Amino acid sequence: MNITPARRIDYWIGIPICFILSIYNKINSLFWKKEVLLEEPKKFLFIELSEMGSAILAYPAMRYIKNKYPESEISFLIFEKNRPSVDILGIIDAENVYTIRDDSFLVLFQDAMKILSKIRGEKFDVVFDLEFFTRITSILTFLSNAKKKVGFFKYKMEGLYRGRLLTHELQFNWSQHISKTFLSFPKVLKDPEKHSPEIAEIEKEGEIKLPIHSSTEENLNNIWRKFKARNMSVSRSNRFIIMAPSAGELPIRGWPSENYIKLGQRLLQDENNFIIFTGTKKDKEVSKLIIEELENSRCIDLTGETNFTELVDLFNFCDLLIVCDSGPAHFATLTNIQSIVLFGPGSPKIWSPLGDRTTIVYAGLPCSPCLTAFNHRNTKCENNLCMQSITVEEVFRIACKKINRDPS
Numbered sequence: 001m002n003i004t005p006a007r008r009i010d011y012w013i014g015i016p017i018c019f020i021l022s023i024y025n026k027i028n029s030l031f032w033k034k035e036v037l038l039e040e041p042k043k044f045l046f047i048e049l050s051e052m053g054s055a056i057l058a059y060p061a062m063r064y065i066k067n068k069y070p071e072s073e074i075s076f077l078i079f080e081k082n083r084p085s086v087d088i089l090g091i092i093d094a095e096n097v098y099t100i101r102d103d104s105f106l107v108l109f110q111d112a113m114k115i116l117s118k119i120r121g122e123k124f125d126v127v128f129d130l131e132f133f134t135r136i137t138s139i140l141t142f143l144s145n146a147k148k149k150v151g152f153f154k155y156k157m158e159g160l161y162r163g164r165l166l167t168h169e170l171q172f173n174w175s176q177h178i179s180k181t182f183l184s185f186p187k188v189l190k191d192p193e194k195h196s197p198e199i200a201e202i203e204k205e206g207e208i209k210l211p212i213h214s215s216t217e218e219n220l221n222n223i224w225r226k227f228k229a230r231n232m233s234v235s236r237s238n239r240f241i242i243m244a245p246s247a248g249e250l251p252i253r254g255w256p257s258e259n260y261i262k263l264g265q266r267l268l269q270d271e272n273n274f275i276i277f278t279g280t281k282k283d284k285e286v287s288k289l290i291i292e293e294l295e296n297s298r299c300i301d302l303t304g305e306t307n308f309t310e311l312v313d314l315f316n317f318c319d320l321l322i323v324c325d326s327g328p329a330h331f332a333t334l335t336n337i338q339s340i341v342l343f344g345p346g347s348p349k350i351w352s353p354l355g356d357r358t359t360i361v362y363a364g365l366p367c368s369p370c371l372t373a374f375n376h377r378n379t380k381c382e383n384n385l386c387m388q389s390i391t392v393e394e395v396f397r398i399a400c401k402k403i404n405r406d407p408s
Contacts, residue, residue: 006134007378009105014135018163021142025165041069041125041189045144047077047137048130049100052085053330054178057354058130060208061182062091068186075122077115077140084308085327088213088334112140120145128185132172138162150185178350179208210354213334215316223310223317227274230300234274239403240318241267242276242337244328245290246283250377252384253324255342257286261293262392263322267399268296276318278311278328279303320402322395324387329353338402340395344386345371345379359398363389 044065048055055078065074073096076086080099086092098118100111119127120143127144129151131137141149142165153162153169168188173181227234243264247254267273275294277287281304291299306314311328315321315335322340323329325348329341333355341353343362347369352360362368368386370379 006102010134010136014139015161017139018135018161018165021139021165022163025142025163041072041148043073043075043122043124043126044069045075045077045119045122045124045127045146046130047127047141049077049079049102049137050082050131050134052082052327053351053353054130055082055085056089056210056330056333057179058182059089059091059210060179061128061185062089064183064186066091075124077119085331088308088312090211108136112136116140116143126150126189129166130182130185135162138165141165148189150188174350176350177208177352177354179354183208208354210333212336213312213316215313215335219310219313220317223314226302226305227276227300231274231297233297234300237272239270239273239320240276241273241399241403242278242314242318242321242323243290244278244283244321244323244326245286246279246326247324248280248326250345250371252345252371252379252381253326253387254384255324255387255390257290259390259392259395260290263395263399264290264294264296264299266392266396268294268298271298273403274298274300276314277301277303278306278314320399322399325351329358333358340398340402342387342390342395344384344390345369345381347372359402361390361395361398363387365389 046058046062048058055076062074065072074092075096075098076092077098077100078086080101083097083099086097087094098115100115101107119140124144124146126148127141127146127150129137129141129149132152138151141151148168149166150168150170151166152172153166170184170188224236243260245255245257245260264275267275275298277291277299279287284303287301287303291301302314308331312331312335315332315337318337320338320340321328321332323332324342325344325346329339330353332339333353337357339353339358341358341360343352343360345368348360348362352358363386365386367381370381371377
């Protein structure tokens with residue numbers, strides 16, 4: 001479903017439902033005493049529907065649950081199209097990954113009703129609602145029949161009305177990375193009054209690490225054959241630099257195409273460099289435009305020709321990824337590729353990919369960030385000066401450093 005209609009549906013239908021359920025919850029609480037302690041939870045459900053990158057950033061929280069409650073069972077609910085981002089983490093059994101299709105409102109509603117029935121039947125002890133861009137997950141969490149329901153809450157500040165449907169309401173922490181905020185979810189289970197666990201307490205858990213996905217030799221050879229089919233002169237001794245010029249459903253996060261063209265021209269001055277273009281089928285025209293301007297046989301276009309697994313294999317094969325703030329930036333952290341991630345409307349302090357192989361480029365204009373958890377990522381900005389302010393020269397110098405080449 002397109003992001004704009006989805007927002008409208010979430011607003012016009014989500015708000016009334018959240019309001020009605022909040023009244024019911026308040027009345028119900030007057031007659032039934034709440035349990036505030038849960039001795040040893042056995043069944044956990046994470047809900048993060050819309051963001052593949054956020055599912056990856058939730059890995060530390062899932063790992064914490066596995067370590068803290070080794071006998072527990074973890075499940076995950078996500079949009080069907082985003083499921084690979086959970087499967088690749090290898091921490092949740094395939095049968096415990098639930099999906100909802102979002103092809104249309106009717107399909108979304110039907111799947112939500114079916115999955116709600118299944119969730120209620122599973123009798124989860126705890127549901128973690130990791131979303132802050134939608135109200136549907138707040139509703140699903142409330143109706144899940146879970147003993148403990150943990151999620152974000154507005155707290156009388158700029159943000160989304162999601163009702164009073166949770167047993168544990170967490171503040172969104174502007175001062176720390178989202179992976180640490182997610183990691184705070186399990187820490188409030190035994191203290192319902194603790195709405196925002198201290199950062200120091202979270203830091204005690206040690207460095208946040210992600211699993212590294214190892215590609216099979218067969219999969220890497222498949223990537224190599226795709227290269228050879230497009231340029232017979234390619235050699236394994238060449239450097240392979242990936243450009244993913246699309247910003248997905250949020251074009252305002254994109255770097256101008258002319259900058260990718262200028263950067264490509266600089267990189268292709270080194271005859272050892274090949275540039276690989278990736279993206280979805282919708283991004284085909286953008287890649288085609290850039291490649292036509294570059295007019296170089298060392299450009300290989302794989303836009304729209306890789307599924308999630310093949311994209312990760314491509315990352316494992318190549319040397320460098322240049323991408324804006326988007327899902328692929330986070331997928332790359334599951335591999336050994338070096339990355340340059342361009343930030344503008346979003347905050348790298350909160351959303352930067354994990355790991356030490358990523359270099360963030362951020363202009364930091366006074367108007368940035370304007371895409372936040374509290375405005376439904378719906379900015380009024382029309383010119384994305386923050387992305388235009390990132391210069392080709394700056395990205396080029398970082399790229400040369402990462403591939404061990406003199407930029408002069």
